[in-house]
Amino acid sequence: MDPVLRAEELRSLIEHHNYRYHVLDSPEISDSEYDRLFRELVELESAHPELARPDSPTQSVGAPPVAGLTSFRHAVPMLSLDNAFGHDELRAFDDRVRKGLETAEQVEYFAELKFDGASLSLTYVDGVLESAATRGDGTTGEEVTHNAKTVRGIPLRLMQPLPGRIEIRGEVVMLKSVFAEINLAKSERGEQLFANPRNAAAGGLRQLDSRQTAARKLNFFTYGVGLVDLSSGRRLADTQSAGLSRLRDLGFPARSEATVLSGPDQLVAFVDRIQEARASLPFGIDGVVIKVNSLDQQEALGFTARGPRWAIAYKFPAEQAFTTLNRIFAQVGRTGKITPVADLEPVSVGGVTVSRATLHNYEDLSRKDVREGDTVIVQRAGDVIPEVVGPVLEKRPEGALPTPEPTVCPECGAEVARKQAEVDIRCTNLSCPAQIAAKLRHFVGRKMMDIDGMGEKLIDRFLELGILTDLPSIFRLQSRREELVGLERLGELSIDNLLASIEGCKERPLGRFLFALGIPSVGEKGGQDLARELRTLDAVRSADYDTLIAIPNVGPSTASEVQEWFEDPENRRIVDELLALGVAPVEGEAPISDLFAGQTIVFTGKLERFTREAAEAFVAKMGGKSAGSVSKQTAFVVAGPGAGSKLQKAESLGVPVKSEEEFLEMVPEGSL
Ligand code: IVH
Secondary structure, eight states: OOHHHHHHHHHHHHHHHHIIIIISSOOSSOHHHHHHHHHHHHHHHHHOGGGOOTTOGGGGGOOSOOSOOOEEEOSSOOOOOOEEOHHHHHHHHHHHHHHHHTOOSOOEEEEEEEEOSEEEEEEEETTEEEEEEEOTTSSEEEBOHHHHTTSBTOOSBOSSOOOEEEEEEEEEEOOHHHHHHHHHHHHHTTOOOOSOHHHHHHHHHTOSSHHHHHHTOOEEEEEEEEEEEETTBSOSOSBHHHHHHHHHHHTOOOOTTOEEEEHHHHHHHHHHHHHHHGGGSSSOEEEEEEEESBHHHHHHHOBOSSSBTTEEEEEOOOSEEEEEEEEEEEEEOTTSEEEEEEEEEEEEETTEEEEEEEOOOHHHHHHHTOOTTOEEEEEOOTTOOOEEEEEOGGGOOTTOOOOOOOSBOTTTOOBEEOOTTOSOEEEOOTTOHHHHHHHHHHHTSTTTTOOTTOOHHHHHHHHHTTSOOSSGGGGGGGGGHHHHHTSTTOOHHHHHHHHHHHHHTTTOBHHHHHHHTTOTTOOHHHHHHHHHHHOSHHHHHHOOHHHHHTSTTOOHHHHHHHHHHHHSHHHHHHHHHHHHTTOOOBOOOOOSOOTTTTOEEEEESOOSSSOHHHHHHHHHHTTOEEESSOOTTEEEEEEOTTOOHHHHHHHHHTOOEEOHHHHHHHSOTTOO
16 A cells, blocks of 8 residues: 555544544554554654654654743633632632622533643644643743643544634643552652652653653643634634533543533532542542533623633642651551551641551652651542652751661560561561550441440550450450449440440341451452352351452452461451350341342442442342442443442443432332
């Protein structure tokens, strides 16, 4: 074939597949097929340099460095937005908008994610990318076209003809998965880590060598336009929502969370739903942007000196903060694992006050080189335990020293050991009081045996008095009632409540009991998996490696941990004693139907007719399994109001979605 024609064909094919992948989220070919097309074009262009073109998709790998960045004056200033914190400020925004429009009617809004990255303006002339510029101070930014070409989701040619000039605006972000992957590689090379995806994206855009930008695998999401001067007119569409769907057709990724909403109540519900889905999004967001949907209404409202009157940024609490690290101490966990923990000057992160944060392990600590007295970045995302990301080296006080790894257990003085190929060190003394205390705290936890009235302080006191010595001793408290009632500051009533609560926990489901035992690697879900698949405690206790590894979600290390745990004589004694003292975990029943046999079902959003637990138990009774995340293996998703990312994932994977009503229709009458 004529190389000129083949090159053009390859470019169109690659552009088409880029669009399928980055915009529609629904690739038609495998990564390796894509790579083959791409490589063919690279080879063709290098064999025939006259074929190379500035808008070829091969530009995405980057080019040799430029001498410096030049400044770029924006045709239309890139303004920022007013912020709203909390529901009241959101309602106040709606009031202002209605007053401005002199209407008592509900106003239609378009609500979008507020991407936490770096803003970028892209100018296309007759459908071809002419320039890309950072926001800078809003009036003047920096020209970064060479870098923009390497960003996923920035087409070098639009997918549809568009005569004239148009400026597309959006945000460049680094996906959380990419951030984790790059930081892992950096840490293996002993390099300084990126503090957060936003810095990594913003820094990536300002590289002189665009191959460095390409290596950061950045993504672009659009949220609007700047200057529009098309032969078709000065507007892309009459509403923000229609404009964004036009941009999608032109080849720009836009997120499907964005929605048209009417009136303040829907705004409030939307921001809450997104805040809940925040941790499970593939990239960081710092809020929601609410825009008046009609462009006529936007024009009527106009601007203040700060920004548009027709839009507001509803901000979520920041997930990172700076604070002083006062002290690093060693904490002994229930499996004996010794973890360095940071004692912090209290600081608000992600909406809660944090005064302690994990430093994971001593290897991590020395790699991050965090020291007592440092100013540190603290992070708390979603329900995740707060962690210290790293130090701000410029602020390190003189004389700050690294904290050495302990050679003996800080609690009992026993030797510490490190298993082969493990980063964690452990206290080797099975009767280490700190380990026992941690085991007890875990056992009584809400998601485990859920023993009310047995808080940390009480456990510590009972341990000190020798009243509690191990897990079974909890169930011997009943016979020591008189002694307990005699203790200072413990009334008869609270002791009786505690004893009743201990009695009441004896028949927890097997999955929770397994979780409560504190077997390494067996969490809430792991306990459920073991209980569902093996059904009885006896079967779990005697399961060999091959039986365990055959269980879905159980990997090689969990399988050996479980087997080793039950082989340990001390652990066997504990389980035997618990049973002898009347603990009787409720074992799984055999399914009563094969309605959902071999199927995995995911529930998401709010269910009206039953609780999530009841729904999952019901699926098990019908021979099926329920899972927490959607994959190609999911048979179907049951989505209720407020469903977010799981619903979206199902839609993008083509997994069928049912409403709660539709789900109930599948179920034979009387079986619920
Ligand atoms: S609209 C005049 N929409 O947030 C309206 N901005 O404080 C200008 N951002 O610098 C912005 N996601 O980079 C808009 N969906 C979104 C956004 C968004 C992130 C950034 C943007 C801007 C800043 C505004």
